[in-house]
Amino acid sequence: MTEEKKFTTISIPTPLAEKIKKRIEGTGFTSLSSYATYVLREVLSGMDEETEEAFTKDDEERVKNRLRALGYLD
Amino acid sequence: MPQPHGGKLITRKMENKADDLFEYPKIEVSTNLSEDILNIANGVFSPLEGFAVYNDLENIVADKRLSNDTPWTIPILLDYQKINEIKEGDTVLLTNDETGIKAILEIEDIYDFDQKKIAQAVFRTMDEKHPGVSLLYNMNNRYIGGKITLVENKEREFDQYNLTPMETRTLFKEKGWNEVVAFQTRNPPHIGHEYVQKAALTIVDGLFINPIIGKKKVGDFRDDVILESYEALMKNYYPKERVTMSILRTSMKYGGPSEAIHHAIMRKNFGCTHFIVGRDHAGVGDYYGPYDAHEIFKEFPDLGITPIFFRSFSRCKKCNSVVSDKVCPHGPEDQINFSGKKIRELLNQGQIPPEDMMRKEVAETILKYKHPFVE
Numbered sequence: 001m002t003e004e005k006k007f008t009t010i011s012i013p014t015p016l017a018e019k020i021k022k023r024i025e026g027t028g029f030t031s032l033s034s035y036a037t038y039v040l041r042e043v044l045s046g047m048d049e050e051t052e053e054a055f056t057k058d059d060e061e062r063v064k065n066r067l068r069a070l071g072y073l074d
Numbered sequence: 075m076p077q078p079h080g081g082k083l084i085t086r087k088m089e090n091k092a093d094d095l096f097e098y099p100k101i102e103v104s105t106n107l108s109e110d111i112l113n114i115a116n117g118v119f120s121p122l123e124g125f126a127v128y129n130d131l132e133n134i135v136a137d138k139r140l141s142n143d144t145p146w147t148i149p150i151l152l153d154y155q156k157i158n159e160i161k162e163g164d165t166v167l168l169t170n171d172e173t174g175i176k177a178i179l180e181i182e183d184i185y186d187f188d189q190k191k192i193a194q195a196v197f198r199t200m201d202e203k204h205p206g207v208s209l210l211y212n213m214n215n216r217y218i219g220g221k222i223t224l225v226e227n228k229e230r231e232f233d234q235y236n237l238t239p240m241e242t243r244t245l246f247k248e249k250g251w252n253e254v255v256a257f258q259t260r261n262p263p264h265i266g267h268e269y270v271q272k273a274a275l276t277i278v279d280g281l282f283i284n285p286i287i288g289k290k291k292v293g294d295f296r297d298d299v300i301l302e303s304y305e306a307l308m309k310n311y312y313p314k315e316r317v318t319m320s321i322l323r324t325s326m327k328y329g330g331p332s333e334a335i336h337h338a339i340m341r342k343n344f345g346c347t348h349f350i351v352g353r354d355h356a357g358v359g360d361y362y363g364p365y366d367a368h369e370i371f372k373e374f375p376d377l378g379i380t381p382i383f384f385r386s387f388s389r390c391k392k393c394n395s396v397v398s399d400k401v402c403p404h405g406p407e408d409q410i411n412f413s414g415k416k417i418r419e420l421l422n423q424g425q426i427p428p429e430d431m432m433r434k435e436v437a438e439t440i441l442k443y444k445h446p447f448v449e
Contacts, residue, residue: 063244
């Protein structure tokens with residue numbers, strides 16, 4: 001197996017880093033990195049773009065017919 | 075409606091069967107593994123397209139995420155005993171008689187992995203008495219990773235209740251439900267369940283009851299009993315336009331917190347925006363704290379489905395309603411627990427439980443069965 005690099009370094013202003021260190025004192029976050037990772041994941045997940053439906057109109061019609069046949073749709 | 079987990083609803087089914095399919099080396103897999111294959115093929119496990127490759131397993135064990143950072147807590151593993159007969163790059167045919175599945179597996183990698191490391195990461199214990207750990211230890215510690223494509227599967231009992239994520243998503247859309255809460259169950263409903271479901275339903279558009287169907291242990295309620303008892307509850311006590319039910323065929327791993335995340339991911343793929351997580355969700359014995367399955371959600375700000383946490387419920391004689399310790403100031407002497415054991419005992423003796431524990435229609439439905447429990 002090839003060993004991929006799992007982490008990378010980013011730079012943030014020192015005063016911000018100090019502010020974060022104070023903010024995470026006594027919380028479940030064990031480091032500045034774990035907090036930054038959490039926040040970035042949260043921010044990115046809120047920016048997920050709508051993707052196109054994976055199924056075609058024909059698929060959708062077939063699905064609706066099954067749902068009607070089973071009584072899920074009138 | 076939330077996006078499928080990982081951004082894409084996976085469908086891995088072969089449209090046109092090739093003639094040479096059945097010439098591939100054949101591997102007979104267990105029924106549990108064949109259910110995994112169906113769940114991959116139908117998108118229940120999106121974004122998985124196959125069994126875990128080394129990089130994904132390594133990342134799940136280290137960080138509860140796939141190698142592309144998508145949250146994932148329960149690795150979907152395929153082991154094989156006679157591993158020397160096949161190699162990376164080969165294509166094999168996976169089969170199972172009970173589910174009638176035939177699926178192509180393109181082997182991407184074959185690797186060893188320390189089972190104790192997996193057990194500790196997933197189950198928080200290496201104790202072989204834990205049922206999930208025991209299942210894991212009974213597998214070979216050499217695994218096969220790679221994408222699968224479902225070729226065929228046979229019709230089975232309860233198929234009329236079995237909807238794929240594509241179907242539930244279409245159903246919710248047609249019903250005009252933007253926000254849907256999922257409720258997982260393995261038992262017929264008592265009043266506590268009804269209270270939880272209705273409390274959750276007050277803040278969303280629809281309720282999706284999603285019983286786990288499949289291999290049971292002796293003494294569990296039979297699948298048909300669970301489904302019919304829910305039908306009775308829905309018919310008599312739920313607004314028809316606000317509730318629906320379909321089954322989920324998957325094996326319980328009793329992974330507590332890890333499995334709660336896994337259960338939430340599957341419901342997100344079905345199109346649900348919310349997921350009810352109860353006390354000691356998917357727990358077993360005393361391996362997990364009662365609210366560990368609540369706490370773990372804090373680690374996943376990017377899960378994409380909102381958990382609704384419920385504590386244990388009881389009926390308070392003084393409040394004259396269903397309560398939890400969060401909303402009721404009275405003590406245990408004033409409260410009647412919805413003891414599954416007690417309800418089971420009464421039903422076993424052919425008696426209808428009190429109406430403040432279980433709806434009469436539900437109890438009567440169960441008692442219609444001569445043997446409502448797995449024997």
